Amino acid sequence: EEGTEAPAEPRPAAGTPPPEVQQEEEDEDEDFQFLRCEGCGQDSAQPRLLSCLHTLCPGCLSDTKQCPLCQAAAGAPAMDNLLFSNLRSRLQVWRQIRSSGGPGCSRCKGEAALVWCSDCEEFFCAKCFEEHQWWHKKKAHRIRKVEELRAGSARQFLEDTKTSCSLFCSSESHPEESRVCSIYCPRCERALCCPCALLDTGHSPFRDLRAESRRRQDELRSLRRDLRRLHGAFEAALARLRSEAARREEQRERLRECVRTSAERLEQLVRREAEELRALLEARPERDRSALTEELRGAEGALLRLEAAERLVERLGRYGGEQELMDMQPFV
Numbered sequence: 102e103e104g105t106e107a108p109a110e111p112r113p114a115a116g117t118p119p120p121e122v123q124q125e126e127e128d129e130d131e132d133f134q135f136l137r138c139e140g141c142g143q144d145s146a147q148p149r150l151l152s153c154l155h156t157l158c159p160g161c162l163s164d165t166k167q168c169p170l171c172q173a174a175a176g177a178p179a180m181d182n183l184l185f186s187n188l189r190s191r192l193q194v195w196r197q198i199r200s201s202g203g204p205g206c207s208r209c210k211g212e213a214a215l216v217w218c219s220d221c222e223e224f225f226c227a228k229c230f231e232e233h234q235w236w237h238k239k240k241a242h243r244i245r246k247v248e249e250l251r252a253g254s255a256r257q258f259l260e261d262t263k264t265s266c267s268l269f270c271s272s273e274s275h276p277e278e279s280r281v282c283s284i285y286c287p288r289c290e291r292a293l294c295c296p297c298a299l300l301d302t303g304h305s306p307f308r309d310l311r312a313e314s315r316r317r318q319d320e321l322r323s324l325r326r327d328l329r330r331l332h333g334a335f336e337a338a339l340a341r342l343r344s345e346a347a348r349r350e351e352q353r354e355r356l357r358e359c360v361r362t363s364a365e366r367l368e369q370l371v372r373r374e375a376e377e378l379r380a381l382l383e384a385r386p387e388r389d390r391s392a393l394t395e396e397l398r399g400a401e402g403a404l405l406r407l408e409a410a411e412r413l414v415e416r417l418g419r420y421g422g423e424q425e426l427m428d429m430q431p432f433v
């Protein structure tokens with residue numbers, strides 16, 4: 102599908118929009134990578150537009166319950182992304198224009214093309230162009246020289262060819278004749294040819310198709326402004342949410358740190374207490390032992406004193422005179 106001009110670029114990773122989508126519209130070098138499936142990055146002839154406005158190829162659309170990119174639940178059924186599929190085919194025309202050999206005539210297939218007719222959507226060589234002019238002399242087809250187109254940009258070409266397709270009336274009243282629409286019926290929400298609009302009074306009041314188209318363009322412009330504003334507001338809200346989340350995380354981290362330090366302090370306290378208790382426990386028998394020794398020593402002393410008293414009393418009784426008895430007996 103790639104023309105020779107298309108650079109062999111790596112495909113964008115699934116889920117990430119190609120950077121071109123974020124670029125400003127003013128960018129002339131847009132390479133239309135956004136036409137690729139936003140899921141797998143593959144070129145697709147039938148891009149489908151989801152209700153979340155993501156565009157996916159039919160292969161990536163297997164999960165009909167939600168969008169694989171933004172996880173939005175599928176609302177309305179997906180529709181053909183006509184804009185992308187038409188752009189894609191016009192881009193292929195552009196690649197033919199820019200191809201090294203240049204495009205060939207769409208009619209005779211032999212000669213190199215000289216002009217491009219936007220209305221026929223065909224290339225013509227000089228000879229076939231003469232015939233084209235003879236056949237369509239009453240209708241003014243928009244003709245561009247291939248040489249001029251080649252010198253321009255892809256963007257310019259696509260913008261110039263965007264109005265080339267005329268809407269044809271889809272009414273059943275004239276099945277074999279295709280008539281170009283010029284009327285818009287707001288009630289049926291579709292375009293009609295002039296006779297259809299005039300013959301059926303049910304369509305009035307109708308509008309001019311051009312005016313309706315302009316109205317929709319205006320609506321798109323104001324929608325774009327609204328979206329930009331909304332985007333800004335949403336980004337600000339998201340930033341606030343993120344900083345709030347970061348703040349809470351920081352708070353939680355602080356709390357965790359606090360718990361950790363107090364747990365450590367408590368642990369140290371308990372350990373110290375335990376050591377003191379253990380020291381106390383080890384000190385206790387020592388004290389008991391010394392008390393016993395003291396008691397023992399006391400008892401031994403008492404025994405010695407008793408013996409001494411016995412001896413003294415016996416000797417006092419045996420050897421003591423009146424003088425000694427009178428002086429010492431109360432003391433003993």
Ligand SMILES: [Zn+2]
Binds near residue numbers: 140142161
């Ligand atoms: Zn895909």
Ligand SMILES: [Zn+2]
Binds near residue numbers: 151168169171172
């Ligand atoms: Zn989506």
Ligand SMILES: [Zn+2]
Binds near residue numbers: 208212225226227
């Ligand atoms: Zn030809």
Ligand SMILES: [Zn+2]
Binds near residue numbers: 218221237
């Ligand atoms: Zn033509």
Ligand SMILES: [Zn+2]
Binds near residue numbers: 272294295296
């Ligand atoms: Zn009609």
Ligand SMILES: [Zn+2]
Binds near residue numbers: 287288303305
């Ligand atoms: Zn109507």
